[in-house]
Amino acid sequence: MNGKYMFSLLAIFVLFLLPYVGVTAFGLKTLFGIFIPLIALTIFIIGFVRRIKGWSESPVPFRIPTTCGQQKSLTWIESSPIDNPTTKAGVVVRMILEVMLFRSLFRNLKFKRESNGILSYSWELWLWLGALAFHWAFLVTIVRHLRFFAEPIPYFVRALEFFDSFFRVEFFTDAFQVGLPGIYMSGIVLLAAAIYLLARRILLAQVRYVSLAADYFPLFLIIGIAVSGIMMRYASKVDIVGIKAFTMGLVTLNPTIPEGVGATFYVHLFFVSVLLIYFPFSKLMHMGGIFMSPTRNLTTDTRAKHYSNPWNYPVKTHTYEEYEDDYREKMIDAGLPVDKELAEVKE
Amino acid sequence: MPDQKQMYDKGKVVAGLVIFVVLITFPFWYNHLKAAPAPQLELTKKAQAAKNCVRSKDYMKAEHMQLLDVWRESVVRNGERVYVNEEGKEFNMSLTNTCLDCHSNKAEFCDRCHNYASVNPYCWDCHIDNPKEKK
Numbered sequence: 509m510n511g512k513y514m515f516s517l518l519a520i521f522v523l524f525l526l527p528y529v530g531v532t533a534f535g536l537k538t539l540f541g542i543f544i545p546l547i548a549l550t551i552f553i554i555g556f557v558r559r560i561k562g563w564s565e566s567p568v569p570f571r572i573p574t575t576c577g578q579q580k581s582l583t584w585i586e587s588s589p590i591d592n593p594t595t596k597a598g599v600v601v602r603m604i605l606e607v608m609l610f611r612s613l614f615r616n617l618k619f620k621r622e623s624n625g626i627l628s629y630s631w632e633l634w635l636w637l638g639a640l641a642f643h644w645a646f647l648v649t650i651v652r653h654l655r656f657f658a659e660p661i662p663y664f665v666r667a668l669e670f671f672d673s674f675f676r677v678e679f680f681t682d683a684f685q686v687g688l689p690g691i692y693m694s695g696i697v698l699l700a701a702a703i704y705l706l707a708r709r710i711l712l713a714q715v716r717y718v719s720l721a722a723d724y725f726p727l728f729l730i731i732g733i734a735v736s737g738i739m740m741r742y743a744s745k746v747d748i749v750g751i752k753a754f755t756m757g758l759v760t761l762n763p764t765i766p767e768g769v770g771a772t773f774y775v776h777l778f779f780v781s782v783l784l785i786y787f788p789f790s791k792l793m794h795m796g797g798i799f800m801s802p803t804r805n806l807t808t809d810t811r812a813k814h815y816s817n818p819w820n821y822p823v824k825t826h827t828y829e830e831y832e833d834d835y836r837e838k839m840i841d842a843g844l845p846v847d848k849e850l851a852e853v854k855e
Numbered sequence: 856m857p858d859q860k861q862m863y864d865k866g867k868v869v870a871g872l873v874i875f876v877v878l879i880t881f882p883f884w885y886n887h888l889k890a891a892p893a894p895q896l897e898l899t900k901k902a903q904a905a906k907n908c909v910r911s912k913d914y915m916k917a918e919h920m921q922l923l924d925v926w927r928e929s930v931v932r933n934g935e936r937v938y939v940n941e942e943g944k945e946f947n948m949s950l951t952n953t954c955l956d957c958h959s960n961k962a963e964f965c966d967r968c969h970n971y972a973s974v975n976p977y978c979w980d981c982h983i984d985n986p987k988e989k990k
C-alpha cells in the first residue's frame with residue numbers, strides 16, 4: 509500500500525462520483541454538460557499562456573545545451589550537426605525529432621548491480637516505447653474526436669479514422685461487442701500504454717520511490733477518460749448523433765442538452781474537463797515546456813561566438829599600479845620593492 | 856539585473872502561443888460559430904405505415920450496428936434467419952431485404968446520419984443498397 513497512489517485513486521473515484529451522482533440523482537446536466545466544460549477550456553487556454561509567459565521571463569544568459577555528439581570544430585573532424593547543432597536549422601531538426609520521437613528518452617539508461625557485484629549501465633527501451641505509444645495514441649484519439657466538433661468533417665479526420673480502424677476483430681458476446689462499430693486501435697493502445705506507465709510506477713521499487721501523487725493522478729485520470737470512452741463505444745452504446753448535436757452546440761456557443769444521453773458520457777466529459785483544468789498547473793505542462801528547454805533549443809556555437817552575460821555591470825576595480833601610485837612614497841620609506849621608482853613617475 | 860520582468864525571445868514565444876491558441880480553438884473558428892443542423896431523417900411511406908422499427912427508437916439509434924452484427928452472426932454462422940423482437944414480431948434477418956425494405960431511401964436515411972457522424976460502413980461493397988431499383 510502506498511499513500512501516494514491510493515490518494516490519487518481515491519481522488520479519481522470522487523471525481524467519478526461527482527458527475528455520476530450529479531447527473532443521475534440531481535439532473536445537473538447543464539452544470540456538467542455546459543458550464544464546467546466551457547470554464548475548463550477557458551482555464552486551460554489562459555493558464556497555458558500564462559505559464560509559458562512566466563517561463564519566457566526567465567533569462568537564459570548562457571548557452572546550456574546538452575550535447576550528444578561532436579561539436580563543429582576543425583574541418584577534418586567530423587561533427588554531428590543535429591546532436592550538436594551549430595546552426596539554427598540543426599536546432600530546428602533536433603527539436604522536431606525530440607518532440608516527435610523523444611530522442612532524449614530513447615537514450616534512457618538503467619543503472620544496476622550485476623549478479624557478480626559489478627555495477628553496470630544498460631539500455632532501457634521500454635519506457636521510451638510506452639511513452640511513444642501513449643503520446644501518439646493520445647494525439648490520434650484527439651484528432652479523431654474532431655468528428656464531434658466539425659461539420660463538414662475535414663478530410664484528414666476521415667483519413668485518420670480509416671487507417672485507425674483498419675484492424676477489425678469481429679466477435680461479440682452479449683456484454684461487450686467488438687466488430688461493429690469497427691475498433692479504433694488508438695483508443696485501445698492509449699489505455700494499454702497508460703496502464704503500462706502506471707504499472708511501472710507502482711511495481712518498480714526505484715520508480716515508485718521517486719513517484720508522487722502528482723505523477724499518479726494524471727495517469728489515473730487519463731485511464732478514466734479512456735475507460736469511459738471505450739465503454740461508450742463498445743459496451744453501453746450512446747446516441748452519437750445526439751452527442752454531436754450537443755458538442756456542435758458547445759463549440760458554437762449555443763449549447764443544448766441532449767436527451768437520453770447516459771451518465772457515462774457526463775463522466776467522460778467531466779474527466780476531460782478536470783484534465784483541462786489540471787493541465788496548466790501540473791507537470792503536464794511539459795507539452796509547452798519542451799519548446800522552452802534551453803538544453804534542447806539553443807545552438808552549440810560557444811566556440812565560434814562570444815556570449816557575454818547580459819547582467820554584467822561595471823565592476824569597481826583597484827589595480828596594483830593604482831595601489832602603488834597611492835602608496836609609493838610610503839612603500840619606499842618602508843623599504844618595500846616598487847615597480848616604478850619615484851624618479852620615473854615624476855617625469 | 857533587469858528591474859522589470861520582460862519576455863525574452865518575445866517574437867518567437869508569442870508566435871508559438873498564437874499557433875497553440877489557433878490549434879486549440881479549431882472547432883470554434885472552423886464552424887464559424889454556426890452549428891450545421893443535425894440531419895433530418897426521412898421515413899419512407901412503408902416505414903411510416905409500420906410505425907415501429909425492429910426495436911425501440913432509442914435502441915436503434917445507439918445500437919443498430921450491434922443488431923446488424925448479431926444478425927449477420929446468426930445467419931452466416933448459425934443459419935438462423937428469423938429474429939423475434941420484444942413484442943414477438945418476427946423479422947427476416949437481412950440487411951437488404953429487411954432494413955432497406957422499410958428504409959429504402961438509404962441516401963436520405965442511413966447515409967445522412969452516417970455522414971454527420973463520420974462513419975462509412977463497408978457493407979455495401981457486397982450487399983445491394985437499392986433493392987427497389989433492380990435492373
Ligand code: HEM
Pocket residue numbers: 545646649650652653656692694695696698733734735736737738739740741742746748751755773776777780
Ligand atoms: C469534450 C471533449 C470530449 C468529448 C465530447 C468526447 C466524447 C466521446 C464520445 C461520444 C465517445 C464515444 C465514441 C463512439 O462511441 O464512437 C468517446 C470515446 C473515447 N474518448 Fe472521448 N471525448 C472527449 C475528449 C476526449 C479526450 C481528451 C480523450 C483522451 C485522449 C478521449 C478519449 C476517448 C477514448 C480513448 C474513447 C474510446 C473510443 C475511441 O477510441 O474513439 N476523449 N469520446
